[in-house]
Amino acid sequence: MKANMKHGIALAVLAASLYALNAPFSKMLLPYLPPTLMAGFLYIGAGLGMVWIAVIQKAARRSRPEKNLTRKEMPFTIAMILLDIAAPIFLMLGLSLTTAANVSLLNNFEIVATAIIALMVFKESISPRLWAGILFVTASCLLLSFEDITSLSFNTGSLFVLLACVCWGIENNCTRKLSSRDPLQIVMLKGIFSGLGSLIIGLLIGERISFWASVPLVLLLGFAAYGLSIYFYIYAQRILGAARTSAYYAVAPFIGVLLSLLSFREIPGILFLAALLFMLVGAWLSSGDKPLRKAGKISPVRKEPVKQGM
Numbered sequence: 001m002k003a004n005m006k007h008g009i010a011l012a013v014l015a016a017s018l019y020a021l022n023a024p025f026s027k028m029l030l031p032y033l034p035p036t037l038m039a040g041f042l043y044i045g046a047g048l049g050m051v052w053i054a055v056i057q058k059a060a061r062r063s064r065p066e067k068n069l070t071r072k073e074m075p076f077t078i079a080m081i082l083l084d085i086a087a088p089i090f091l092m093l094g095l096s097l098t099t100a101a102n103v104s105l106l107n108n109f110e111i112v113a114t115a116i117i118a119l120m121v122f123k124e125s126i127s128p129r130l131w132a133g134i135l136f137v138t139a140s141c142l143l144l145s146f147e148d149i150t151s152l153s154f155n156t157g158s159l160f161v162l163l164a165c166v167c168w169g170i171e172n173n174c175t176r177k178l179s180s181r182d183p184l185q186i187v188m189l190k191g192i193f194s195g196l197g198s199l200i201i202g203l204l205i206g207e208r209i210s211f212w213a214s215v216p217l218v219l220l221l222g223f224a225a226y227g228l229s230i231y232f233y234i235y236a237q238r239i240l241g242a243a244r245t246s247a248y249y250a251v252a253p254f255i256g257v258l259l260s261l262l263s264f265r266e267i268p269g270i271l272f273l274a275a276l277l278f279m280l281v282g283a284w285l286s287s288g289d290k291p292l293r294k295a296g297k298i299s300p301v302r303k304e305p306v307k308q309g310m
Contacts, residue, residue: 045222047191113169
């Protein structure tokens, strides 16, 4: 295996591992910080972390061959920021109403949302393999969305997580239009402006910080689970390509589940294990999808990275 290929795999697995920290540790910190404010601080942590990296690179006089964002990408940049304000809020609300393990697995619904939006809005072709993956992921999400399969009572926390995934699915398609630009700049803008938006909303709806000592921990979590994860993921995609990178990145939800089970000692039931099996199959099928060829050209399906919940 070539050295650069090993480097790409290491970056992809590192990105997945970093994002997997989000659900269990956010669950731990939620009692000390309201959901909307927490979502804001997570993104601000990502943005400030990227500013810190940029300062270090400038001090070290490292050249940056990346292209900056232009006015042409402004509509997609604004949409990306607004969706990144809404999605983490929904995710934090979901975390407050359901288990961290469920959230980690439900995050894979982002694959479904991204594919459907790409098909319906951006008119992209989807291969039979990806449709099969969508079927399995959807079945897994349905199992996880019901507290009791006999009564079919819907779990409100699961609904909020799915709403977050839909927001991130739309945001993924917007980010595709920006993927040729500087990843550091993209994450910096995402973090600072999305974070500030969430903080303003949180304060307007009456949320307040009761335990200020939790804020540095949330900022640090945001830097790792949001900032560094997206940053490393984009660079891994450039080395491996979208399909291979997403295949390695698919380990993120299952690392999250393991951390949740270890942290909260949440014993999974039969439905949870069944959903896990369906999700494993669905993630494998989706991550291995290859672009369709049509009229001598490669379809843009999954040509750009599909991240997990940013």
